[in-house]
Amino acid sequence: xxxxxxxxxxxxAIRAIYVFEMxxxxxxxxxxxxxxxxxxxLYFIVFGSAIGGRMAExxxxxxxxxxxxxxxxxxxxxxxISNASFGIYMPRFSGTIYEVLSAPISWIEIVIGYVxxxxxxxxxLGTIILLxxxxxxxxxxxxxxxxxxxxxxxxxxxxxxxxxIGLWADNFEKLGIVPMLIVTPLTFLGGSFYSIKMLPPFWQxxxxxxxxxxxxxxxxxxxxxxxxxEVTTSMGMTVVFLVVCLATVRWLVRTGYxxxx
Amino acid sequence: MDPIISxxxxxxxxxxxxxxxxxxxLDIHRGxxxxxxxxxxxxxxxxxxxxxxxxxxxxxxxxxxxxxxxxDFRAARSKIGLVPQELSTDMFxxxxxxxxxxxxxxxxxxxxxxxxxxxxDLSLWEKRDSKIMTLSGGMKRRVLIAxxxxxxxxxLFLDEPTAGVDxxxxxxxxxxxxxxxxxxVTIILTTHYIEEAEEMADRIGVINKGELIVVEDKVTLMxxxxxxxxxxxxxxxLESVPPALAQYGLQLSEDRMQLVYGFKAEEDRxxxxxxxxxxxEQGIEFKDLQTRETSLEEIFVKLVRSGG
Numbered sequence: 001x002x003x004x005x006x007x008x009x010x011x012x013a014i015r016a017i018y019v020f021e022m023x024x025x026x027x028x029x030x031x032x033x034x035x036x037x038x039x040x041x042l043y044f045i046v047f048g049s050a051i052g053g054r055m056a057e058x059x060x061x062x063x064x065x066x067x068x069x070x071x072x073x074x075x076x077x078x079x080x081i082s083n084a085s086f087g088i089y090m091p092r093f094s095g096t097i098y099e100v101l102s103a104p105i106s107w108i109e110i111v112i113g114y115v116x117x118x119x120x121x122x123x124x125l126g127t128i129i130l131l132x133x134x135x136x137x138x139x140x141x142x143x144x145x146x147x148x149x150x151x152x153x154x155x156x157x158x159x160x161x162x163x164x165i166g167l168w169a170d171n172f173e174k175l176g177i178v179p180m181l182i183v184t185p186l187t188f189l190g191g192s193f194y195s196i197k198m199l200p201p202f203w204q205x206x207x208x209x210x211x212x213x214x215x216x217x218x219x220x221x222x223x224x225x226x227x228x229x230e231v232t233t234s235m236g237m238t239v240v241f242l243v244v245c246l247a248t249v250r251w252l253v254r255t256g257y258x259x260x261x
Numbered sequence: 262m263d264p265i266i267s268x269x270x271x272x273x274x275x276x277x278x279x280x281x282x283x284x285x286x287l288d289i290h291r292g293x294x295x296x297x298x299x300x301x302x303x304x305x306x307x308x309x310x311x312x313x314x315x316x317x318x319x320x321x322x323x324x325x326x327x328x329x330x331x332x333d334f335r336a337a338r339s340k341i342g343l344v345p346q347e348l349s350t351d352m353f354x355x356x357x358x359x360x361x362x363x364x365x366x367x368x369x370x371x372x373x374x375x376x377x378x379x380x381x382d383l384s385l386w387e388k389r390d391s392k393i394m395t396l397s398g399g400m401k402r403r404v405l406i407a408x409x410x411x412x413x414x415x416x417l418f419l420d421e422p423t424a425g426v427d428x429x430x431x432x433x434x435x436x437x438x439x440x441x442x443x444x445x446v447t448i449i450l451t452t453h454y455i456e457e458a459e460e461m462a463d464r465i466g467v468i469n470k471g472e473l474i475v476v477e478d479k480v481t482l483m484x485x486x487x488x489x490x491x492x493x494x495x496x497x498x499l500e501s502v503p504p505a506l507a508q509y510g511l512q513l514s515e516d517r518m519q520l521v522y523g524f525k526a527e528e529d530r531x532x533x534x535x536x537x538x539x540x541x542e543q544g545i546e547f548k549d550l551q552t553r554e555t556s557l558e559e560i561f562v563k564l565v566r567s568g569g
Binding site: 015016019094099100105256260 | 275310313314315316317334335336337338339341343345347349350351352353354358361362363364365366367368369370408
């Protein structure tokens with residue numbers, strides 16, 4: 001018999017969940033990595049190279065280059081949500097969640113394992129998209145540390161958000177409904193393809209209620225030093241959303257919401 | 262010796278209002294095979310679910326090897342292995358990967374030698390690189406057992422371990438369960454096959470409508486509640502049971518060729534000897550005799566029907 005181990009964190013469990021989830025991603029690499037890269041590349045070709053040549057510069061940045069941060073953020077958001085929601089929904093659906101629930105692991109270890117893997121996958125994806133964009137459009141990153149910071153924060157925050165959706169959903173339709181009906185519109189209206197300064201004043205104010213505006217604006221600032229809102233405000237709002245998501249996940253997992261009867 | 266599992270006043274009321282467990286108290290002894298029997302919906306899986314952390318209790322306490330399953334859940338759960346009723350496995354994983362995953366979940370470092378031993382013991386070694394989706398139902402069931410044993414638990418819960426398993430494999434599993442018990446593992450099993458409990462269990466608990474109605478050593482239970490029958494095949498048809506034999510409560514079969522004497526398993530055998538002597542005195546001859554014992558299944562059905 002092995003000795004009982006009661007460490008502060010069950011690192012072996014975190015590693016087991018993380019490795020399992022990453023293996024699942026690589027097993028379905030076409031769906032999880034190649035497919036979003038191809039679709040984002042099509043955006044670059046259509047909006048950047050084909051239509052973008054006829055568009056005026058925005059804040060002194062060529063349109064083709066202007067949309068790169070927004071498009072990267074669009075993929076990062078949707079994939080973070082998708083990866084994390086599927087990651088926790090599938091074991092619930094298949095019944096294999098019993099093993100996680102009966103193991104000596106706490107809510108934070110479950111979250112680090114599942115959310116960490118989902119965020120890792122979307123960060124990998126975001127990096128591939130940024131590298132792919134270089135094939136179509138030349139761009140530079142003015143503040144690489146801020147860029148990495150926004151990339152990490154966004155991936156983790158929206159993976160947490162996806163985890164919440166994966167816990168809440170009790171069928172595949174619900175799993176897709178939040179990303180499709182809420183997240184994608186917010187992303188498109190969040191300044192991925194334009195600066196919100198181009199909107200009438202009223203809609204500019206309305207846009208400030210859209211959390212994606214802060215992510216896209218901050219991320220774009222790290223590239224071109226041009227933004228719709230102050231970069232510190234963007235970072236602050238992202239951190240607030242992260243804390244809200246983390247607190248929600250903590251409550252859901254600890255109470256066993258839709259996990260335990 | 263203190264019990265390895267101690268359940269006290271455990272109650273579970275679901276959000277729907279259904280009370281699945283009513284003030285259940287139970288001790289499981291170290292190193293025993295305990296069979297928990299009960300009809301569908303009796304509360305067996307709820308009880309196991311609470312002990313293993315899958316179901317939130319409404320009230321009551323459970324200690325696993327002295328550790329509270331809620332306050333000290335890490336220590337408690339690390340002692341427990343669970344084989345669920347449903348064949349819930351990751352179909353696209355290999356046998357080796359899924360069993361190694363289970364060991365990691367329980368906070369143990371990789372130990373290929375232990376995983377190999379478990380797989381060999383369960384005749385899964387040759388299938389270690391096969392995806393679970395390619396395995397038969399019986400093999401999938403063994404994979405679940407391998408996963409539960411991957412972290413070397415002291416307590417093993419088997420929820421309907423042989424459901425859907427063919428007779429030969431079922432007997433292999435019984436042998437495996439016994440050999441696990443011989444290594445000091447305490448085993449708690451639920452089963453619909455009463456024969457399985459009769460064959461393997463040291464003690465038996467019967468649960469019905471959320472209440473534990475009996476917890477007893479198997480041999481004692483069968484002696485206390487069991488009945489035996491002495492069946493006499495007569496040489497000639499008998500018109501009726503002679504009044505002199507009325508004290509024995511004999512039953513005459515419809516064809517009048519059999520006399521049946523029912524008695525408690527724990528009853529003094531001298532009464533049966535006296536009956537045979539008196540039959541001779543009455544000139545009742547028989548060509549053959551048989552004895553039949555009440556099975557655990559019959560005792561179980563009687564208990565459940567009578568509500569304990």
